[in-house]
Amino acid sequence: MKSLAMTAISLSMAASAFAQNEKSETGLQIARNGSQASAKGSADYFTGTVRVDPLFPKPNGPTHATGSYVTFEPGARTAWHTHPVGQTLVVTAGAGRVQRWGDPVQEIRPGDVVWIPPGQKHWHGAAPTTAMTHMAITELSDGKAVDWLEKVNDTQYGSQP
Amino acid sequence: MKSLAMTAISLSMAASAFAQNEKSETGLQIARNGSQASAKGSADYFTGTVRVDPLFPKPNGPTHATGSYVTFEPGARTAWHTHPVGQTLVVTAGAGRVQRWGDPVQEIRPGDVVWIPPGQKHWHGAAPTTAMTHMAITELSDGKAVDWLEKVNDTQYGSQP
Numbered sequence: 001m002k003s004l005a006m007t008a009i010s011l012s013m014a015a016s017a018f019a020q021n022e023k024s025e026t027g028l029q030i031a032r033n034g035s036q037a038s039a040k041g042s043a044d045y046f047t048g049t050v051r052v053d054p055l056f057p058k059p060n061g062p063t064h065a066t067g068s069y070v071t072f073e074p075g076a077r078t079a080w081h082t083h084p085v086g087q088t089l090v091v092t093a094g095a096g097r098v099q100r101w102g103d104p105v106q107e108i109r110p111g112d113v114v115w116i117p118p119g120q121k122h123w124h125g126a127a128p129t130t131a132m133t134h135m136a137i138t139e140l141s142d143g144k145a146v147d148w149l150e151k152v153n154d155t156q157y158g159s160q161p
Numbered sequence: 162m163k164s165l166a167m168t169a170i171s172l173s174m175a176a177s178a179f180a181q182n183e184k185s186e187t188g189l190q191i192a193r194n195g196s197q198a199s200a201k202g203s204a205d206y207f208t209g210t211v212r213v214d215p216l217f218p219k220p221n222g223p224t225h226a227t228g229s230y231v232t233f234e235p236g237a238r239t240a241w242h243t244h245p246v247g248q249t250l251v252v253t254a255g256a257g258r259v260q261r262w263g264d265p266v267q268e269i270r271p272g273d274v275v276w277i278p279p280g281q282k283h284w285h286g287a288a289p290t291t292a293m294t295h296m297a298i299t300e301l302s303d304g305k306a307v308d309w310l311e312k313v314n315d316t317q318y319g320s321q322p
Binding site: 117 | 168179188190191192193195197201216217221222223224225226230234246247249253259261263267269271272273274276277278279281283284296298300
């Protein structure tokens with residue numbers, strides 16, 4: 001969820017991780033594990049404790065995609081939001097939930113891949129008693145990854161998946 | 162490495178995994194773990210045993226990126242190749258190697274993020290005695306993800322990183 005990194009940390013700080021590694025104009029670039037600082041998900045846009053670990057926080061070269069790991073502690077979740085170009089989530093650990101506005105809550109597990117189309121109001125997060133980590137791959141529209149809406153209240157979150 | 166899925170399995174077969182899950186025209190799409198078949202890396206383009214696990218084998222909606230896990234058994238590696246729009250690798254397990262043509266071999270470890278610029282001749286694979294898995298995020302140019310070149314011979318592979 002590129003948006004998390006954008007709201008939580010300076011984009012330029014995050015992007016500079018590549019410059020601190022083996023960057024060259026024409027060669028391969030390796031951003032080493034430990035070179036890109038974890039960030040806390042802002043209380044403005046999240047409920048509970050959320051950590052964002054940037055992977056490729058800016059599109060590389062001619063590409064469009066950005067990527068980060070997002071880890072939700074038990075019960076933690078995003079606010080309702082939409083993505084201008086959509087978002088793909090690859091669940092990598094734990095147990096989580098995702099809900100599109102107007103649809104039932106769905107459980108998501110490691111190895112599941114979620115595609116959120118552009119403009120779809122939704123949220124995602126951990127299960128009530130189990131944490132969840134996903135990689136979020138997000139493409140930008142005029143530099144924007146997300147439009148934030150209201151928080152997910154406990155009634156909405158607590159509905160049985 | 163989208164290209165692996167393209168060469169190893171039918172793209173239409175892989176893409177249909179979404180259709181077999183909770184697809185709807187306007188809602189979220191979840192490709193469940195277990196719904197997308199693993200594929201073997203072709204001996205034409207790989208040395209040793211390589212498995213490709215597709216995640217999002219076609220760009221979703223208006224996006225450009227594709228993604229898959231690629232697992233290299235010890236000593237296994239790609240042939241030399243280039244990507245028209247580049248490729249981003251996120252190492253998720255094991256110990257591996259990457260080399261740009263003309264540069265030394267470099268070790269890569271879980272959490273490392275590698276950016277391969279467009280047109281850069283390179284290879285990647287496992288360490289000699291340890292397997293390696295990475296997620297490969299690849300954008301396409303006119304539907305093409307890769308241009309394959311010659312195999313990486315044992316002398317090239319065996320050079321100390």
